Amino acid sequence: MEKKELLRAQNITRVYGKGTPNEMEALHPTNVTIYEGEFVAIMGPSGAGKSTLLTILSTLDFATKGGMYLDGENAAGMEDKYLSKFRNENLGYISQDLTLIDTLTMEENIGIPLYVSGKSQSYIKQKVEEVAKLCHIEKLLKKLPGECSGGQVQRATVCRGLVNDPKLIIADEPTGNLDSKNAHEVLMIFKELNKKGTGVVVVTHDCQIASYSNKTLYVLDGNIKEIVEKGDMSQEEYYQKLVELTSEDIDEIFNEE
Numbered sequence: 001m002e003k004k005e006l007l008r009a010q011n012i013t014r015v016y017g018k019g020t021p022n023e024m025e026a027l028h029p030t031n032v033t034i035y036e037g038e039f040v041a042i043m044g045p046s047g048a049g050k051s052t053l054l055t056i057l058s059t060l061d062f063a064t065k066g067g068m069y070l071d072g073e074n075a076a077g078m079e080d081k082y083l084s085k086f087r088n089e090n091l092g093y094i095s096q097d098l099t100l101i102d103t104l105t106m107e108e109n110i111g112i113p114l115y116v117s118g119k120s121q122s123y124i125k126q127k128v129e130e131v132a133k134l135c136h137i138e139k140l141l142k143k144l145p146g147e148c149s150g151g152q153v154q155r156a157t158v159c160r161g162l163v164n165d166p167k168l169i170i171a172d173e174p175t176g177n178l179d180s181k182n183a184h185e186v187l188m189i190f191k192e193l194n195k196k197g198t199g200v201v202v203v204t205h206d207c208q209i210a211s212y213s214n215k216t217l218y219v220l221d222g223n224i225k226e227i228v229e230k231g232d233m234s235q236e237e238y239y240q241k242l243v244e245l246t247s248e249d250i251d252e253i254f255n256e257e
Helices: 050-057 080-090 106-110 112-116 121-134 150-162 180-195 235-256
Strands: 005-016 024-035 039-043 065-070 091-094 168-172 199-204 215-220 223-229
Touching: 005 050, 024 050, 024 065, 024 199, 024 223, 039 050, 039 180, 050 168, 050 199, 080 091, 091 150, 106 112, 106 121, 106 150, 112 121, 121 150, 150 168, 150 180, 168 180, 180 199, 215 235, 223 235
Parallel strands: 039 199, 039 215, 091 168, 168 199
Antiparallel strands: 005 024, 005 065, 215 223
């Protein structure tokens, strides 16, 4: 059975400061297709271009050149209201920043995508409680973000990205404020959702986090340098393969000195 295409980036580039002395091409011509039910890691060192790629895939930014297609339609030609509707109904975006609204409770923050969709209060309450239990913060729903730890707030950010039952979760360093145990639990939530058909794209610089995926796009200097498929490898074997890949680049840097 052929997999359904969710997102397709075709020959995209991203140039900052175009036409100025500080012009910089952060992303060179790149092609990426994300299919329904995939778990993809975008990995690379700081400044490699992985977050630039992610913001374009999530339609939060636009490519300088090339096409970004959602369900086969070029996002550049969409009206803002249609693009916002598509994001809200299909994408669960999880930022590395703790972007909750201080004056809203954790419950209200998590439910924002559903309020925007016009869902009923009873439905919102049910869905918020459901994802809060999944992330083990159900006892904190009435608290304000300032009354919770950084890790708890990060979990609420994850919940907000899951509450609309997205077809695709897009997460930028989603475990950055979590210890290793809590990070593992969040990644296992992603894996369980992925097994049920939800697509997942995670940006990370960490081989261990990337090893939860089924495919890794290794980004370096604005290019996808290599694509590593997990295939039949165990998670440990896959992790070691990713470590070897990053070690090769570190060796190259030292050998150039």
